[in-house]
Amino acid sequence: MQEQVKRRGRPRLHKPAIERGARIARPALHVEAVDRLRDMIVHGALPPGTRVAEATICDALGVSRTPLREALKLLAAEGLVELRPNRGAVITPLRAEESRELFEAMSGIERIGAELAARRLTAAQIGKLHSLQERMEAHFAAGRRDEYFRLNQRIHQAIIAGAKNDVLVQTHTWLLSRAERARYFALQTPERWAQSVDEHRAILKALQERDATLAGRLLSEHVSHTGDAVSATLDKNTAAAA
Numbered sequence: 001m002q003e004q005v006k007r008r009g010r011p012r013l014h015k016p017a018i019e020r021g022a023r024i025a026r027p028a029l030h031v032e033a034v035d036r037l038r039d040m041i042v043h044g045a046l047p048p049g050t051r052v053a054e055a056t057i058c059d060a061l062g063v064s065r066t067p068l069r070e071a072l073k074l075l076a077a078e079g080l081v082e083l084r085p086n087r088g089a090v091i092t093p094l095r096a097e098e099s100r101e102l103f104e105a106m107s108g109i110e111r112i113g114a115e116l117a118a119r120r121l122t123a124a125q126i127g128k129l130h131s132l133q134e135r136m137e138a139h140f141a142a143g144r145r146d147e148y149f150r151l152n153q154r155i156h157q158a159i160i161a162g163a164k165n166d167v168l169v170q171t172h173t174w175l176l177s178r179a180e181r182a183r184y185f186a187l188q189t190p191e192r193w194a195q196s197v198d199e200h201r202a203i204l205k206a207l208q209e210r211d212a213t214l215a216g217r218l219l220s221e222h223v224s225h226t227g228d229a230v231s232a233t234l235d236k237n238t239a240a241a242a
Contacts, residue, residue, distance in 0.1 A: 030067035034074050037061075041080050041091055042181040043146065052081070052089040079178040096234040099182055103227025106179055109172050110160065111220035114203065117162035118212035125162050126208055129155060133204050140197050148193075149184050155200065159207070159219065186229040195225065 037057070040046045058068055072089045075081040082090045121129075132155050139148035153176070160172045187193045199222040206215035 029063050030070040030074075033061055033063055033067050033071035037071055037075060038078075038080065038177075038180075041075070042184050044181075044184075046091050048091050049093040050091050051087070052091065054088065078174075080181070094182060094185065094230070094234055096231045099230050099234060100227060102175065102179055102182070103223055103230070106172075106175050107220045107223040107227070109168065109175060110156065110223050111216040113160040113163045113165075113168055113172060114207070114219040115212040115216035116165060116168070117159050118207050118210050118215040120164045121162040121207060125158070129158055129204055129207065132158065133200060136200065137197060140193065145187055145193075149187060152183070152196070152200070153180065159203075182230045183226055185233070186226045189229055189233070192226070192229045196222070199225070 037046070046052070052072065054065055054068060058065055061068070072081050072083065076083050076089070080092055082092050084090055132151055136148055136151040136155065139145075139151065156176070157172075160169055163169070187196070199218065203215060203218045203222060206218055
């Protein structure tokens with residue numbers, strides 16, 4: 001009988017099978033923190049230009065500093081937070097010139113999206129837009145600004161999704177995350193809020209009639225009007241502060 005040769009070196013480590021979904025707590029925490037912080041920034045609970053007090057935010061959200069800082073990095077990539085050396089995180093100020101450039105880009109993207117959507121939306125998708133429009137107008141009539149704003153965002157996203165162009169959707173999503181709080185800011189003006197409702201109604205009609213040119217023009221003008229309202233208010237605030 002031949003002697004068994006002993007293998008030299010380190011023994012092999014046993015690699016246990018890892019079940020799908022293991023170790024989800026930490027990622028879930030920072031993802032949830034991103035959503036909560038974004039909502040606080042958009043709705044003004046964390047005002048532009050203010051420093052992020054990490055201890056206070058951690059206590060409010062029930063998270064440690066590690067997931068909070070991971071969340072702040074993601075929000076910095078969206079342009080909602082500025083990470084400043086030796087100063088920590090600061091909520092990105094709303095600047096008039098940057099706002100003008102942002103809405104100029106959004107206007108062009110949404111024009112293309114509406115033109116494509118007018119040709120490609122299914123009857124079911126147009127029906128869903130009509131339902132969202134009715135619910136949004138009900139929120140406007142009742143003065144429910146936050147609920148109105150959420151449906152407004154869903155309508156814009158649904159129109160762009162109806163273009164059925166993944167590159168366009170991805171670009172729009174990135175821009176929308178930066179424009180979201182400025183859009184909410186614009187609704188603080190009652191005149192602009194009422195005007196926005198009328199514009200949405202006209203856009204939906206153009207989409208229903210499959211008028212691509214008109215739908216693109218109306219949505220582009222709608223976005224531009226919102227940008228103008230934001231810039232005008234920011235310019236006024238800057239002049240008042242000076």
